[in-house]
Amino acid sequence: MSTCYEDLASELNRIDELMVKSESDFRNLLDNVHPRQYKNAVNLLHYLTLRNIDIRALQDALHSAGLSSLASSESHIRGQVIAISQRLGIEKTRPDDVFSFETGKLSLAQKSATLFGTKEYTNIPYIMVTFDTTMAEDYDKVKNLVLSGMNIARINCAHDQEEIWLRMIRHVKRATEETGIGCKVYMDLAGPKIRTLTRDKKKVDVKEGDRLWLADQQHMDEGKKTIGCTVPGIAEQVKPGHRVLFDDGLIEAFVEKTEHDRIRIKILRISSGKPYIKHEKGINFPDSSLSIPALTDFDKKCLPFIVKNADLLGYSFVKQPTDLLELRELLQDNQALGLIIKIETPEAVKNLPALLFCGMKQERLGIMIARGDLAVEIGFERMSEIQEEILWICEAAHVPVIWATQVLESLNKSGVATRSEVTDASHAAMADCVMINKGEFMIRTMETLKDILLRSGGHHLKKRYTFRPLAIARRFIGT
Structure with a gap:
C-alpha cells in the first residue's frame, strides 16, 4: 500500500x-x-x-x-x-x-411509510395539504384533493373547533374509503400565540425612526404610544439591543431600554406599503429566550380529540427535550400516534440532536421544518443553510422530514407561480414530505408541485x- x-x-x-x-x-x-x-x-x-x-x-x-x-x-x-x-x-x-x-x-423508506402511509408515486415526497374551514362543508373538494395526490390532510388546531375538525376528518375518511387511496390525518397543536395588542383594536401608525413602548396586557399605558404583547412579563425577558419583529418580519425594531414593566423600542425598518402595526399580528423576539411553555392549556384540552381522531400530531414551539417529555407524559406513552416535532425557533435548531434522541423514544417520529417562523427568527439569509443541515441530521437519524410553509404560495393564492418559488419547490424534493397551505388554487398547485418533484427528484442526491x-x-x- x-x-x-x-x-x-x-x-x-x-x-x-x-x-x-x-x-x-x-x-x-x-x-x-x-x-x-x-x-x-x-x-x-x-x-x-x-x-x-x-x-x-x-x-x-x-x-x-x-x-x-x-x-x-x-x-x-x-x-x-x-x-x-x-x-x-x-x-x-x-x-x-x-x-x-x-x-x-x-x-428510511420504511420509516416514511410507517409514518405517512402508502403513496402512488414512490420516487417523490408525500404531499400534505392544509385544510381551511370550507373543507368541513365541501366533501367533493376533499375527495378531489385525495384523487389529485394528497397523502396527508393537515388540520391546524389554531383555527375552528372540534365540531368543524370532525367534519373535515369524516370527509377524509369517506374519500379514502370511496377511492381506495390512503390519506393520513395530521393535526397541529396551536402552541403559544405571541401577538400584538392595540388599544380598541385600532392600528398604530409607525414610521422608521419612531420610538414607542411595548408592554404586556396588564401594563399597557393609556398615556403613551404603546403596543401590547400577549407574553406576560415581557419586559423582564428582553434586553437592550434585542430585535423585535412584527408581522412576519415586515417591521423591524430593537430594544433601546427597559423601564419597569415596559420596553422602549425604535423602529428600524418597514418593508411594507402598510406602515402600521395591527391588533393580533405576530411578534418575534429572535434574540431573546422567552419563558413560554410549548404546551398551552388549550393544547392540553385538544389532546384527547387528537389522540382519538388523528394519525399524526404536530407539536409547535418545541425548544428543548423537556417540552417533549411533558407531552409524552400527557400522551401516556401512546405509540400509535405519530409525533411531528416542528422546528421553528433558534433554540430548536441548536437542540435538534437532543430533541431527536428524546423524540426517538416514540416509535413513529418526524420533523417539520416550519420555514415561516424559523426564517423570521434566524434570518432569511441563513434559511437555506439551516434547512439543509436539518435535512442531513434527520437523514442520519432516519427521521422523515416535512418541508413546510409558502411552497408555491403565489400559485396557490393567485394561480400564477413566480420563478423563485418554482426553484424553491424543486429543492423540496430533498425532503420526505412537502406541505402546501390553503388557497384558492389547491388542485392546480398540487399538480404543479408533483410535476416539479418528478422532474427534480432524481437530481438532488448528485451534489457533492x-x-x-x-x-x-x-x-x-x-x-
Missing part, C-alpha cells in the same frame, strides 16, 4: 474509533430510545461524531483517489467509512447492526458536499 493510501486508511480508522467510542460516551441516550429506533439513533450519533471534526482535506484526498468522499452517506455513515477502508485493503468487517447503503435506504464541522454537532458532541 502506498504511503498516501496508508494515511487515508489511518485517518479513516481514527474516525471509526471515535464513532465506536461515542456509543459508550452517550450510552444513556441510546438506552432510552424505542427499540425500533435504536440502530437509527446509533447512526445519528456516528454522524454527529463525524460532523464534530473537519474532514474537508480527507474528502479531497478520497475524491482524488477515486473513492467515496463520504458525501450523501448520512443514512449509513459508519458503514460507508468501513466500506472505504475495505477498498483500501483493510481487513475490516461491517457489523450486522451498522447500516450499509442498501439497508440505510430501506430503513464537503463536511466542515457543524455547529449543531459540536454543541452536542462537545458537551
Whole structure:
C-alpha cells in the first residue's frame, strides 16, 4: 500500500474509533430510545461524531483517489467509512447492526411509510395539504384533493373547533374509503400565540425612526404610544439591543431600554406599503429566550380529540427535550400516534440532536421544518443553510422530514407561480414530505408541485458536499 493510501486508511480508522467510542460516551441516550429506533439513533450519533471534526482535506484526498468522499452517506455513515477502508485493503468487517447503503435506504423508506402511509408515486415526497374551514362543508373538494395526490390532510388546531375538525376528518375518511387511496390525518397543536395588542383594536401608525413602548396586557399605558404583547412579563425577558419583529418580519425594531414593566423600542425598518402595526399580528423576539411553555392549556384540552381522531400530531414551539417529555407524559406513552416535532425557533435548531434522541423514544417520529417562523427568527439569509443541515441530521437519524410553509404560495393564492418559488419547490424534493397551505388554487398547485418533484427528484442526491464541522454537532458532541 502506498504511503498516501496508508494515511487515508489511518485517518479513516481514527474516525471509526471515535464513532465506536461515542456509543459508550452517550450510552444513556441510546438506552432510552424505542427499540425500533435504536440502530437509527446509533447512526445519528456516528454522524454527529463525524460532523464534530473537519474532514474537508480527507474528502479531497478520497475524491482524488477515486473513492467515496463520504458525501450523501448520512443514512449509513459508519458503514460507508468501513466500506472505504475495505477498498483500501483493510481487513475490516461491517457489523450486522451498522447500516450499509442498501439497508440505510430501506430503513428510511420504511420509516416514511410507517409514518405517512402508502403513496402512488414512490420516487417523490408525500404531499400534505392544509385544510381551511370550507373543507368541513365541501366533501367533493376533499375527495378531489385525495384523487389529485394528497397523502396527508393537515388540520391546524389554531383555527375552528372540534365540531368543524370532525367534519373535515369524516370527509377524509369517506374519500379514502370511496377511492381506495390512503390519506393520513395530521393535526397541529396551536402552541403559544405571541401577538400584538392595540388599544380598541385600532392600528398604530409607525414610521422608521419612531420610538414607542411595548408592554404586556396588564401594563399597557393609556398615556403613551404603546403596543401590547400577549407574553406576560415581557419586559423582564428582553434586553437592550434585542430585535423585535412584527408581522412576519415586515417591521423591524430593537430594544433601546427597559423601564419597569415596559420596553422602549425604535423602529428600524418597514418593508411594507402598510406602515402600521395591527391588533393580533405576530411578534418575534429572535434574540431573546422567552419563558413560554410549548404546551398551552388549550393544547392540553385538544389532546384527547387528537389522540382519538388523528394519525399524526404536530407539536409547535418545541425548544428543548423537556417540552417533549411533558407531552409524552400527557400522551401516556401512546405509540400509535405519530409525533411531528416542528422546528421553528433558534433554540430548536441548536437542540435538534437532543430533541431527536428524546423524540426517538416514540416509535413513529418526524420533523417539520416550519420555514415561516424559523426564517423570521434566524434570518432569511441563513434559511437555506439551516434547512439543509436539518435535512442531513434527520437523514442520519432516519427521521422523515416535512418541508413546510409558502411552497408555491403565489400559485396557490393567485394561480400564477413566480420563478423563485418554482426553484424553491424543486429543492423540496430533498425532503420526505412537502406541505402546501390553503388557497384558492389547491388542485392546480398540487399538480404543479408533483410535476416539479418528478422532474427534480432524481437530481438532488448528485451534489457533492464537503463536511466542515457543524455547529449543531459540536454543541452536542462537545458537551
